[in-house]
Amino acid sequence: MTGLPGIPESYVSDTWLYGNVRAGFVPGHSTMGLTGNFYLRATQGPAKGQLLIDPTTGLPIVSTDFTDAGYDRQPDFTLGITNTFRSKRFTFTFLVDLRKGGDVFDATDHYLTTHGLSMSTLDRNQPRVIQGVLQDGNQNTHPTRNTIVVIPSQEPAYYTNMSVEQFIEKNINWLRLRDVEVSYDLREGFLGARSASVFIKASDLLLITNYTGLDPIVNGNDAAVGGSGGVGIDFGNFPMPAAFNFGIRLGF
Numbered sequence: 001m002t003g004l005p006g007i008p009e010s011y012v013s014d015t016w017l018y019g020n021v022r023a024g025f026v027p028g029h030s031t032m033g034l035t036g037n038f039y040l041r042a043t044q045g046p047a048k049g050q051l052l053i054d055p056t057t058g059l060p061i062v063s064t065d066f067t068d069a070g071y072d073r074q075p076d077f078t079l080g081i082t083n084t085f086r087s088k089r090f091t092f093t094f095l096v097d098l099r100k101g102g103d104v105f106d107a108t109d110h111y112l113t114t115h116g117l118s119m120s121t122l123d124r125n126q127p128r129v130i131q132g133v134l135q136d137g138n139q140n141t142h143p144t145r146n147t148i149v150v151i152p153s154q155e156p157a158y159y160t161n162m163s164v165e166q167f168i169e170k171n172i173n174w175l176r177l178r179d180v181e182v183s184y185d186l187r188e189g190f191l192g193a194r195s196a197s198v199f200i201k202a203s204d205l206l207l208i209t210n211y212t213g214l215d216p217i218v219n220g221n222d223a224a225v226g227g228s229g230g231v232g233i234d235f236g237n238f239p240m241p242a243a244f245n246f247g248i249r250l251g252f
Contacts, residue, residue, distance in 0.1 A: 009035055009066060012227040017220045018107040018235045021164040023228050025068065032074035032228050034105060035066045038165040042133055047143035051132030057155065058148025060130055062163045071168050073232030076101035080178075089185040091197075097176040099216075103168055106213040107220075107235035110167040114159050121159060124152040172216045176240075177206035183249075195251035203243040215239030 011024030021036030040052040040061045051060045079098040084091065112118040128150055133143035152158040183199035190196040209216055218237045220230030 009068070011035060011066075012225065012229065014221055014225045015228075015230045015233060017230065017233060019110060019164045020066070021105060021107070021168075021233075022066075023073070023230060023233065024066065025228075029068045029070065030072040030074060032072055032231070033068050034071040034073065034103065034168060034232075035068050036164050037063050037065070038067055038069045039063070039163050040135070042139045042143060045140045045143065047133045047139060050143070051130065052135040052139055053130060053132040053146040053148070055134045055136055055148075057157065058130060058146060058150045059155070059157060059161060060132060060163070061135055062161060069165060071103045071105075071170070073103055073228070074101075075099050075172075091181075091183045091185070093179075093181045093183075094177065095179040097174075097178040099172070099174045101171050101173065102232065103170050104172045104211055104213070104216050104218065104232045104234055105164065106167045106169060106211075107164070107233065108237070109213060110162065110164055111235075113167075114162055116159065121152070124159075127151050169211055169213075172209065172211045174207060174209035174211070174216055176204065176208075176217070179203050180205060191250060193250040193252055195249075197249045198247070199249065200244070200246040202245075204240045205242055207240075 009024050009026050011022045015023035021034055024035035025031045025033045026035065040063050042048050042050050042052060053059065054061050077100050081096040082094065084093045109118060113120055129147060130150065132146045133139050134146055136144055138144060150158055179201065181199055181201040183197045186196040186198065188195065207215065213234050217240060218232065218234040220233035220235055
């Protein structure tokens with residue numbers, strides 16, 4: 001789906017949960033997009049798409065306007081696979097959940113990084129040069145490659161001014177063992193029942209994903225929020241817990 005014509009941006013205000021990023025869309029982009037204060041980039045010429053660097057600090061420049069950089073929280077597809085196997089009195093059932101594509105904003109990691117609490121900040125004393133071109137007026141014609149050395153421990157803005165864009169992870173996939181159950185049929189007449197079985201069931205035992213956060217199956221809001229909602233916005237969310245149930249089924 002694409003944005004509505006005639007408006008610069010439409011966004012769900014309840015999804016403006018952290019920093020300057022929110023569930024929003026602009027004409028020509030997905031209605032499941034993310035808009036925010038993203039990095040400025042060269043728009044044409046040999047450096048098109050490269051980060052614009054502040055010549056005075058050596059740091060990338062963040063836009064003051066909300067823009068859409070093409071992020072899309074909508075997955076390419078989701079798929080569920082279920083099957084049941086029986087052997088004598090035993091029954092084994094499982095449900096596997098797959099997702100392909102879709103972007104996730106790891107706001108938790110942005111918070112931890114900008115506050116010096118992330119493991120990624122341990123190299124703060126390491127000098128580095130941020131890849132990009134200087135915003136010197138020639139960035140779209142005769143760009144000047146950035147060569148300014150930055151040491152984050154001496155330049156706190158390296159972390160504190162990081163755009164949220166750096167923490168939007170693209171094309172997130174997962175394979176999740178959603179449910180698995182083993183049951184055993186008891187002999188007819190157990191406790192006077194016509195049929196009886198005992199079972200043990202487990203949920204969310206296994207997750208394989210390329211997401212670096214805790215769990216990509218996140219929603220920053222609840223179902224009461226309309227529009228595209230807070231799907232794909234991860235701020236302080238806990239991962240899906242593994243759950244176990246056991247019991248007895250009786251049919252009379």
